[in-house]
Each structure stands twice: as C-alpha cells, then as structure tokens.
C-alpha cells in the first residue's frame with residue numbers, strides 16, 4: 001500500500017530501515033508486537049499495526065484510522081464440546097500471546113482464569129497439556145480446527161490494521177493518511193463506462209449513482225448517451241447484470257490507479 005501511495009519501500013525483505021528522501025520520511029520495519037510500543041513512547045511518529053496488538057501493548061499510541069484490511073477476530077477456543085459459555089472458563093488455564101487484551105476483557109466480565117502466556121502457535125497448548133483453552137487470533141478458523149478446537153463465548157475483539165500515532169502527534173500523519181485512504185478507495189471502487197439509451201438515463205443513474213452523480217455525455221447518435229460512474233468492486237457483476245437487462249450496452253469496467261474522493 002505504501003508503494004502504491006508513492007513512498008519508497010524496502011527492496012530486500014531483510015532491510016529494517018529505509019529513507020524516503022523525496023518525502024522526508026524514514027520507514028522502520030519492526031516486529032508486529034513492537035510497533036505500538038515505539039509509537040506510544042514517541043520514538044516513532046506514526047505506525048501501522050493491528051488493533052489487537054495496539055490494545056495488548058497498553059501503549060499510549062492512539063488509532064487515527066481503520067485501514068480496512070488485515071481483519072481478524074480474537075476468540076476463546078477449547079476442545080470440541082468442552083466449553084459452551086464464558087463462565088465455563090472460571091478457574092481454568094487459558095493460553096494466549098495477547099495476555100493484556102485477554103486480562104482486560106475478562107476483568108470487565110468478572111471472570112478469573114489462570115493465564116498462560118505463550119509467544120505463538122498457542123493452538124497446540126491444549127494438546128500439549130499446558131492449558132485448558134486458548135484465546136487467539138482467528139481468521140478462517142483452519143488452525144483451530146486442525147488442533148481439534150472450537151470457538152465459544154463472546155467475540156473478544158474485531159481487529160484490523162490501524163494507522164496509529166504518538167499522543168499529541170495528530171498533525172504528523174495527514175498526508176500519509178490521505179494517501180493510504182486513496183489507495184483503499186482505488187481498491188474499493190472501479191470505473192463503469194457504458195452506453196445507455198437516452199430515455200433510460202434516469203433508471204441507469206439509479207443503478208450507478210456514483211459518489212456525487214454520474215457523468216452523462218452526449219453521443220453522436222442522439223438516441224444514446226455515455227455514462228461514467230464509480231462502482232464498488234464488490235458490486236461489479238450485479239450492476240453489470242442490471243444495466244444490461246435495462247438496455248445498456250458496451251459496459252466497460254476499469255481499475256483505478258489512485259483516487260481521492
């Protein structure tokens with residue numbers, strides 16, 4: 001995303017530090033767990049990290065934008081059929097690599113457990129006998145299934161990538177944030193161009209209203225107009241079907257390289 005946003009990024013995945021002279025920015029590539037700590041202490045101005053890691057770090061860094069990618073949920077899981085609700089965890093051993101996140105959540109729910117702090121691969125902790133249940137990042141759920149575990153209890157957290165800043169540093173990130181949002185919009189939308197019978201423009205505009213309003217341009221044949229509008233990537237096929245059924249033709253869909261809406 002940084003590359004798409006026009007910044008200099010590392011070429012070698014082993015590089016830990018890159019200077020982008022054109023933008024007067026230094027980029028540091030850190031372990032996911034350490035990013036919020038650096039930003040919270042003020043040694044770095046801004047950072048990209050997961051909400052789960054930000055909360056677990058208990059750092060003073062604050063999120064200024066949800067970047068809408070890197071989504072996961074944070075859940076409790078135990079052997080199939082063994083736990084059904086949160087209160088079943090009382091007094092049990094719970095393995096996690098996010099002890100503060102789990103501790104804060106359980107404190108709120110007034111449940112006491114014995115936390116077993118691990119560094120990763122926590123799903124195997126139950127099989128190896130060091131814990132009765134786990135609290136971990138779940139995306140597809142494949143890792144849990146393979147370990148013979150199932151989720152139970154409430155969602156601890158919905159996490160996704162955030163742009164975080166040092167406290168009191170809110171002004172440092174405006175250009176970075178705007179550019180990242182531009183990349184997100186470029187990924188989220190496509191451009192629709194199509195020919196529409198002049199009498200059907202209102203109906204076609206209702207299908208592709210665009211952001212403010214679709215662009216309608218005259219064609220040489222007065223019975224037709226050209227329509228251009230932004231459409232959500234997730235709606236491409238449904239909108240093409242509707243437009244074609246309505247009578248629109250020559251429907252072209254193009255990717256957006258960059259955008260600022």
Ligand SMILES: Nc1ncnc2c1ncn2[C@@H]1O[C@H](COP(=O)(O)OP(=O)(O)OP(=O)(O)O)[C@@H](O)[C@H]1O
Nearest residue numbers: 032033049050051052053070071072120137139159
């Ligand atoms: N399978 C996944 N799907 C989506 N997001 C994930 C997944 N696994 C981890 N994450 C997210 O990625 C961020 C960093 O976690 P990650 O597990 O990559 O760190 P790590 O374990 O320290 O690094 P690594 O896995 O590279 O050793 C967290 O915010 C987490 O929510």
Ligand SMILES: O=P(O)(O)OC[C@H]1O[C@H](OP(=O)(O)OP(=O)(O)O)[C@H](O)[C@@H]1O
Nearest residue numbers: 120121122137138139140141142143144
């Ligand atoms: O629900 P899933 O799609 O299976 O994804 C979730 C798994 O992905 C991450 O593990 P990672 O590979 O980062 O290993 P780690 O546990 O050592 O961090 C996370 O910690 C879960 O174990």
Ligand SMILES: [Mg+2]
Nearest residue numbers: 032120121137
């Ligand atoms: Mg991991």
